[in-house]
Amino acid sequence: MKVSVQASFLTPAGAGGIGVVVVSGGDAASVIGEIFEGAIPESGELKYGFLIDVDTGERVDEVLCRRGLSKEMGGHSIFEINGHGGLAVRRRTRDLLRRVGVDVVSAPDWFREQARYSGVAPVTVAACLALSRVQTRWAARVLLAQSRGVLAQAIESREGIGSLLGSLTYGRALIHPPQVVLAGGANVGKSTLVNRLLGRDRVLVNALPGTTRDVVRSVATLGPLAFEIVDTAGYREVSNEGVESKGIGRARESVEKADHVLFLSDSTRLLSSGERNWLEFVESRGEGPRVLRIASKCDRADSRPEESFLPISAHTGDGLEGVVEWILEPYRSFLEQGPGEPILFESWMAEALKEENYECLLGVTC
Numbered sequence: 001m002k003v004s005v006q007a008s009f010l011t012p013a014g015a016g017g018i019g020v021v022v023v024s025g026g027d028a029a030s031v032i033g034e035i036f037e038g039a040i041p042e043s044g045e046l047k048y049g050f051l052i053d054v055d056t057g058e059r060v061d062e063v064l065c066r067r068g069l070s071k072e073m074g075g076h077s078i079f080e081i082n083g084h085g086g087l088a089v090r091r092r093t094r095d096l097l098r099r100v101g102v103d104v105v106s107a108p109d110w111f112r113e114q115a116r117y118s119g120v121a122p123v124t125v126a127a128c129l130a131l132s133r134v135q136t137r138w139a140a141r142v143l144l145a146q147s148r149g150v151l152a153q154a155i156e157s158r159e160g161i162g163s164l165l166g167s168l169t170y171g172r173a174l175i176h177p178p179q180v181v182l183a184g185g186a187n188v189g190k191s192t193l194v195n196r197l198l199g200r201d202r203v204l205v206n207a208l209p210g211t212t213r214d215v216v217r218s219v220a221t222l223g224p225l226a227f228e229i230v231d232t233a234g235y236r237e238v239s240n241e242g243v244e245s246k247g248i249g250r251a252r253e254s255v256e257k258a259d260h261v262l263f264l265s266d267s268t269r270l271l272s273s274g275e276r277n278w279l280e281f282v283e284s285r286g287e288g289p290r291v292l293r294i295a296s297k298c299d300r301a302d303s304r305p306e307e308s309f310l311p312i313s314a315h316t317g318d319g320l321e322g323v324v325e326w327i328l329e330p331y332r333s334f335l336e337q338g339p340g341e342p343i344l345f346e347s348w349m350a351e352a353l354k355e356e357n358y359e360c361l362l363g364v365t366c
């Protein structure tokens with residue numbers, strides 16, 4: 001069967017010092033012969049040269065070209081062209097590759113194709129790809145273990161399938177930071193707590209109510225995991241249909257999509273009836289987010305926190321440990337088992353496992 005030559009950019013588009021493009025499959029060596037001005041590298045060698053426009057003879061980029069070891073890839077050659085990053089060079093290189101008949105594909109598609117040649121399990125390839133998206137050291141260690149084959153081995157052994165299925169929420173959280181939404185009345189200290197969780201002054205804090213109007217998202221690392229922290233407009237009885245009520249509408253949408261909600265009330269005063277309704281709405285989401293009731297400003301002498309609320313002070317830091325513990329609670333048992341255990345981290349894996357579709361998980365060789 002004739003195998004087409006494929007290429008893929010492994011570095012992201014945008015400003016960057018180095019741009020890496022791989023060319024592989026079929027007769028990749030003769031494609032390189034056409035577009036590379038320099039000595040064609042032997043297996044394992046790196047050569048200096050230029051990419052040349054085949055139609056005009058013009059130099060497109062100054063590059064280093066490396067030839068990979070083809071043994072692992074079913075005998076196909078792999079060339080790695082290390083050129084300059086930046087959109088203009090990238091566009092010209094892609095255009096040049098297409099003109100010489102190369103199929104330019106996305107990085108995930110390219111990795112999957114390589115996995116097919118080399119017999120690597122799809123779950124292992126998925127772990128390699130996910131590694132480029134994780135945001136904490138812990139998540140990198142867990143995904144590294146999966147990319148070294150622990151998940152594929154666990155599935156092959158057909159043991160502990162029940163606990164593997166139970167790991168999906170945690171596994172997904174390693175790649176897609178779960179959303180922690182701060183909700184509550186106006187002026188209760190939501191933005192102050194957001195800044196505390198982030199460890200920097202990201203959002204505006206003000207003594208006057210109604211400061212936050214829009215939804216503001218930022219990523220924070222809490223312990224070993226990353227979370228998306230979502231600040232929202234505070235609820236208060238507003239008579240007009242202006243920007244503030246739109247902000248509250250957006251807060252409502254954010255709560256509906258949240259994984260965890262921190263509902264703040266100001267412990268120096270009673271909850272207003274509007275705030276109570278807001279809390280009821282937040283807590284009535286059924287299968288929706290977990291909700292932690294928080295009593296803020298407990299450093300104040302007139303603070304009288306209600307019993308079912310966790311007292312905290314974003315000013316002094318009192319009680320913040322309890323907030324982080326609560327957020328991490330659903331992931332705790334997996335965090336305690338260490339980073340080397342098999343876990344599922346994409347929904348399609350759980351679906352395939354339930355259907356006993358081992359080919360989808362392990363590839364044709366299983």
Ligand SMILES: Nc1nc2c(ncn2[C@@H]2O[C@H](COP(=O)(O)OP(=O)(O)OP(=O)(O)O)[C@@H](O)[C@H]2O)c(=O)[nH]1
Nearest residue numbers: 187188189190191192206207210211212234314315
């Ligand atoms: N004493 C004390 N004051 C606090 C604390 N947290 C916030 N504040 C003060 O409360 C006021 C309102 O704080 P924000 O964080 O802006 O409150 P918010 O809930 O985001 O308010 P809106 O955006 O208007 O809904 C500011 O003057 C803060 O300094 C706290 O833990 N203790």
Ligand SMILES: [Mg+2]
Nearest residue numbers: 190191211212
């Ligand atoms: Mg605010």
